[in-house]
Amino acid sequence: MTESIAVGLGQRMYDVHLGAGMLAQAGTLLRPLLKRPRLAIVADATVWNLHGEMFAHSLHKAGIAYNVIEIPPGEASKSFVGLEHVIEALLQLKLERADMIIAFGGGVTGDLTGFAAGVIKRGIDFVQIPTTLLAQVDSSVGGKTAINTAAGKNLVGLFWQPRMVLADLDVLATLPDRDRRAGWSEILKIGLLGDRAFFDWCRAHTTAALAGDQPRLAYAIGQSIRAKARIVEQDEKEVGVRALLNLGHSFAHAFETCVGFDEAIVRHGEAVGCGLAMAFRFSAQLGLIAQQDVHLVEQAIEASGLAAFPANLASGAWDPLALFEAMTHDKKNENGALTLVLVRAIGEAFVQKGVDSNTVQAFIQEDVKR
Ligand code: GLY
Numbered sequence: 001m002t003e004s005i006a007v008g009l010g011q012r013m014y015d016v017h018l019g020a021g022m023l024a025q026a027g028t029l030l031r032p033l034l035k036r037p038r039l040a041i042v043a044d045a046t047v048w049n050l051h052g053e054m055f056a057h058s059l060h061k062a063g064i065a066y067n068v069i070e071i072p073p074g075e076a077s078k079s080f081v082g083l084e085h086v087i088e089a090l091l092q093l094k095l096e097r098a099d100m101i102i103a104f105g106g107g108v109t110g111d112l113t114g115f116a117a118g119v120i121k122r123g124i125d126f127v128q129i130p131t132t133l134l135a136q137v138d139s140s141v142g143g144k145t146a147i148n149t150a151a152g153k154n155l156v157g158l159f160w161q162p163r164m165v166l167a168d169l170d171v172l173a174t175l176p177d178r179d180r181r182a183g184w185s186e187i188l189k190i191g192l193l194g195d196r197a198f199f200d201w202c203r204a205h206t207t208a209a210l211a212g213d214q215p216r217l218a219y220a221i222g223q224s225i226r227a228k229a230r231i232v233e234q235d236e237k238e239v240g241v242r243a244l245l246n247l248g249h250s251f252a253h254a255f256e257t258c259v260g261f262d263e264a265i266v267r268h269g270e271a272v273g274c275g276l277a278m279a280f281r282f283s284a285q286l287g288l289i290a291q292q293d294v295h296l297v298e299q300a301i302e303a304s305g306l307a308a309f310p311a312n313l314a315s316g317a318w319d320p321l322a323l324f325e326a327m328t329h330d331k332k333n334e335n336g337a338l339t340l341v342l343v344r345a346i347g348e349a350f351v352q353k354g355v356d357s358n359t360v361q362a363f364i365q366e367d368v369k370r
Contacts, residue, residue, distance in 0.1 A: 003222055007141065007229045009236060012161050016141055016225050020214065022168035023054045023129070027062025030127065033163055035098040038065040040090055042113040044105030045070040047131045050174050055104065055129070066102075067093050071109060075261040075268075078108050078147045080156075086116045097121045100163070106132035106179075107139035107268065111157070114145030118160030128162040132175060133183025133217075134269045136167040137190070137224035138245075142232040148261050152329040153253045159237055167221065169214055180210055181305040182269025185248075188300060189276055190224045193247045196347030198223055203300050210304065243332060243351045247341040248275030250330050255313060257326035266314050273306030274313045282363050283342045293346050310368045320364045327360065 002019030017029060030039070039059065043052065048070055059066050069089040071077045090101065101124055103113035110128050117126035130140035146157025172180065184206065191199025202209075202220065209216040228245065235242040252268065252275030259265040280294045298308040307313040310323075332339035338355040 001218075003218075005222065005225050005229055007161075008233045009161060014162060014164050016165040016167060016229070018136070018167045018169070018218065018222055018225065020169045022166045023051060023171065024058050026055055026129065026166055027058040027060070027064055029164065029166065030059075030100070030102075031062045031064060033125070033127070034064065034100055037063050039067075039100050039102055040093050040095055041066050041068045041102040041104050042086055042090070042109060042116070043068055043070055043102075044073050044109045044131070046073045047105045047109070047171075051104075051131065051171055071105075071112070073105075073108070075108055075148065075256075075263045078112050078261070080147060080149070082112055083116060083147050086112060087120060090116060090120055095120065095124060097124060099124055101126040102129060103127070103140075103162075104129045104131065105135075106130065107135045110135055110140050111144070111146050111154070114143070114160050114162065115147060115157050118145055118158040123160065125163045126160070128165045130165065130167055131171045133172055133180050133221070134186055135183075136172075137183060137221050138186040138228065140165050140167070141225055141228050142242075142245075143236065152257050152326065153261060155329070155331065161236075167225070169218055169221070172217065173212065177210075177305075178267065179269075180212075182267040182273070184210060184220075184304045185269045185273035185276065185301070185306055187220050187224050188304065189245070189247050189272065190227045192276060192280075192297065192343070192346060193244045193341070193349035194347055195223075195227060196345070198227075199300070199346055203296075203303070206300070206304050243339075244341055244349045246332065247343070247349050248272050248277075248279045250327055250332070250338070250340055251275035251278040251323075253330065254323040254326035255310075255318070257329075258318065258322050259314065270306055270313065273301045273304065274308060274310060277301050277308035278310075278367060279341060280343060281367060282340070282360070283344070285363060286342070286359075288342060288344050289346075297346065309370050311370060318368045320361075320368045323368070324357075324361045324364050327364075328357070 143161035146154035252271035
């Protein structure tokens with residue numbers, strides 16, 4: 001079964017089509033969006049190896065010609081050098097402003113390709129075909145695009161909405177377990193920030209979903225996309241409620257910065273899992289939430305095969321000062337004080353500005369030892 005979830009952004013509204021067999025339908029779904037029957041595809045090299053043939057066949061059937069630019073898998077592609085490579089390769093194809101670019105891969109591919117599409121000729125349309133669980137539930141929806149710099153993750157980028165998102169459940173079957181678990185953290189996040197009932201559903205169905213049960217995965221992904229779409233509709237540019245989607249992310253980005261965004265060491269979703277638990281522990285330390293709720297969250301994260309404590313994340317050898325320093329570069333910070341997403345209950349997140357940096361530093365100092 002396929003479902004279509006609209007992201008209602010006025011004239012720039014688009015659909016997220018979610019279901020099994022979406023790649024086989026891609027040509028038919030894309031054709032009406034094209035002014036001329038050709039596409040430029042930016043694909044993660046591994047994804048193209050696994051699923052390129054299926055996608056190409058569907059384009060061929062719909063009479064769409066295409067060129068493929070393969071990028072190396074991994075966060076290192078999301079850099080100035082990676083951006084230059086993709087932009088130069090796309091320009092070589094003599095794209096016109098009315099042409100279409102496809103991002104075919106995980107979050108790295110989507111973020112990088114979306115950014116390139118947004119700046120080439122002052123903006124070319126693009127479509128997201130996310131192939132990881134994390135990209136399907138989070139990064140492909142909502143128009144955030146970015147690259148990383150030495151100062152931190154996603155610090156250079158644009159809001160550039162896709163024209164369509166095609167999320168194929170079948171491609172998740174080839175996803176390594178590690179990536180499926182990592183993606184699950186963004187699903188838990190959706191429950192934790194605004195939907196207690198969904199969090200409880202996740203707790204009951206995590207094991208089956210992560211073992212590949214497609215109906216459960218479809219439900220979890222659909223719920224997450226719907227929740228995210230509603231948030232993005234209210235606050236596309238993150239001046240308000242969209243910031244809630246960053247629950248756990250200030251801590252997560254610090255871990256990623258400390259390992260130089262090396263996904264072999266820490267996947268984004270793994271860092272988010274630990275970051276979510278830290279946001280709950282920090283909220284408990286401020287007296288905002290009961291300890292028993294914190295335990296419930298830690299258990300849910302660990303039941304997903306993720307680390308709820310820094311000591312269990314990668315080597316566990318984290319330098320608290322380096323983590324804190326990385327957090328001070330967060331885009332949400334204002335006037336030197338930190339802005340954090342905190343919780344007053346499971347399913348009730350809120351944005352707290354002006355968090356005292358000494359308190360955060362002391363918290364991290366303790367938390368890395370837990
Ligand atoms: N990944 C968070 C957002 O799109 O706002």
